[in-house]
Amino acid sequence: MPEGHTLHRLARDLTADFGGHRVASSSPQGRFEVAASLDGAVLSEGTAWGKHLFVRFDGRPEQVHVHLGLYGAFTFLDADDPPVTGQVRWRLARPGLTADLRGPTACELLTPDEVDRILDRLGPDPIRPDADPERFVTRVLRSRAPIATLLMDQAVIAGVGNVYRAEVLFRLGLDPFVPGRDLTAKRVRAIWDDLVELMAAGVVSGRIDTVRPEHEPEAMGRPPREDDHGGEVYVYRRSGMPCWVCGTFVRTQPIAARNLFWCPRCQRKPRRR
DNA sequence: TATAGATGAGAAT
DNA sequence: TTCTCCTCTATAG
Numbered sequence: 393m394p395e396g397h398t399l400h401r402l403a404r405d406l407t408a409d410f411g412g413h414r415v416a417s418s419s420p421q422g423r424f425e426v427a428a429s430l431d432g433a434v435l436s437e438g439t440a441w442g443k444h445l446f447v448r449f450d451g452r453p454e455q456v457h458v459h460l461g462l463y464g465a466f467t468f469l470d471a472d473d474p475p476v477t478g479q480v481r482w483r484l485a486r487p488g489l490t491a492d493l494r495g496p497t498a499c500e501l502l503t504p505d506e507v508d509r510i511l512d513r514l515g516p517d518p519i520r521p522d523a524d525p526e527r528f529v530t531r532v533l534r535s536r537a538p539i540a541t542l543l544m545d546q547a548v549i550a551g552v553g554n555v556y557r558a559e560v561l562f563r564l565g566l567d568p569f570v571p572g573r574d575l576t577a578k579r580v581r582a583i584w585d586d587l588v589e590l591m592a593a594g595v596v597s598g599r600i601d602t603v604r605p606e607h608e609p610e611a612m613g614r615p616p617r618e619d620d621h622g623g624e625v626y627v628y629r630r631s632g633m634p635c636w637v638c639g640t641f642v643r644t645q646p647i648a649a650r651n652l653f654w655c656p657r658c659q660r661k662p663r664r665r
Numbered sequence: 666t667a668t669a670g671a672t673g674a675g676a677a678t
Numbered sequence: 679t680t681c682t683c684c685t686c687t688a689t690a691g
Contacts, residue, residue, distance in 0.1 A: 395672050423684095443673075461673050463685055479685065495685040497673065546674085553672045600672080628672090649679090650673085 394460035396551020397594030399440040400519045402466055404595070406438035406447060406484075406491070409468070413486040420480040426501045427482050430456070435484075442517050442550025444510060454501045456482075457510065461497030517550040518587040519595060525584045532572040532580045539575065539583075540568035541648040552587060555628045558653045559602035560586050562626040567661040568647065568654050579662060599623040607636050627653040 417430040434450040447456040458464075469490045476483070482493040493499060502510075515531065516523035531548045532539065542548050543557040552560075561568050563586055564579070572580075594600050599622035608624065609616040614636075616624065626636055631644035631653055640657040 398672080459673080461684060462671055463673090463687095465685090481684090497675090497684060544673090555672055651671095 394443060394462075394464060395553035395556055395591075395594070395600070396440070396442055396517060396519055397591045397600070398460070398598075399443055399445045399551070400595045401598055402445055403438035403440040405468070406435070406445075409489055410435040410484060410486060410491070411437050416483075416485040418483050420476040420483055424482050424499045429501070440517075441511055441520065442514050442546055443553070444514070444550075446507060453504055455504075455507055457498055457500050457502045457507065458482075458493065458496050459498035461495070464496035465494055467492045467494070513547055514550040515546060515548045518584060519551060519591050525581060528584055529577055529580045532575065532583075533577060535572040537572060538569045538647065539566065539572055540652050542572050543583075544648045544650065549584075549587070551591065554650045554652075555600050555625065556587060556590060556602075558628045559600070559625055560590065562655060562659060563590075563602060563604070565659055567659050568652055570661050575662065597623075600625065600628075602626060603636070612636065627655055629653060 413435060414432060415430070415435050417427045417433070419425055419427040430449060430452075433452060436448045436450050439446050439448070443459060445458040445460075447458070469492070470488060471490055472485070472487060474490055476492075479494055480492045481496060481499050484491045484493075516525060516527045528549050532542050535542055535548075537545075540557060540561065543552050543560070544554070560583055564582060566579070566583075590600075590602055601623040603624045603626060605611065607626070627642050630642045631651075633642055634640065635642055635655040635658060638655065638657045640655055642653055643656055644651050644653050646652070
């Protein structure tokens with residue numbers, strides 16, 4: 393379930409659970425062989441930028457870089473040496489606790505230069521307190537690409553994935569196909585602000601919830617619905633179902649290589665600037 | 666049992 | 679724009 397909030401949560405958990413501990417490091421699957429070179433090192437901290445996770449070790453300039461891709465995941469087990477099930481790329485362990493990483497797109501040990509090269513191509517991350525929202529605003533206002541495409545571009549804004557993209561556009565009542573440069577700066581800042589709020593909540597809860605209190609199941613007299621992402625949403629993966637707000641059928645169409653979901657009635661083109 | 670699809674992104678065409 | 683990779687699950691047959 394990897395959008396930015398998942399990675400920040402992981403960074404936090406790795407730091408809390410393994411920070412300051414001497415760890416065992418291995419690659420049961422064998423595809424992260426260099427894991428063995430970290431065996432016995434002291435983990436200092438995990439950090440995240442967008443969908444990228446970095447793990448540092450005391451006295452080591454290199455960092456482990458993890459990108460979960462579509463379906464990578466860490467599993468934490470309160471056990472010593474639990475049996476390996478499935479394809480475990482990286483196993484990190486200390487007495488009483490084991491973390492298994494499966495299915496990442498990237499799991500590699502990088503030099504500081506290589507880490508910088510990754511960070512250099514990432515836009516501001518709404519979850520990071522040091523993020524500069526104006527970098528996002530400027531990029532969007534300069535582009536003729538649809539806002540739905542821009543939100544998926546990690547160089548424009550880091551950490552937003554297919555769920556947050558669809559949901560933030562719904563919450564702002566924005567037509568996904570509006571070119572970035574047809575938006576006002578005020579509008580674009582509102583997108584950023586909403587993402588800051590939504591994604592920070594996601595880090596805390598570990599799921600994506602985007603439905604406002606007045607539209608929640610209890611308020612609307614409908615049964616709660618949790619999708620695979622674990623939360624309650626307006627449009628994501630609800631194509632063909634009635635919009636929670638207006639009843640119009642939610643539509644879907646691939647854009648920027650992913651299925652976009654939106655309500656054609658609630659989400660309108662804004663007045664041109 | 667087989668297959669499609671999923672919260673991603675880089676390379677190839 | 680299409681292909682490719684990573685792994686697991688839900689659904690179809």
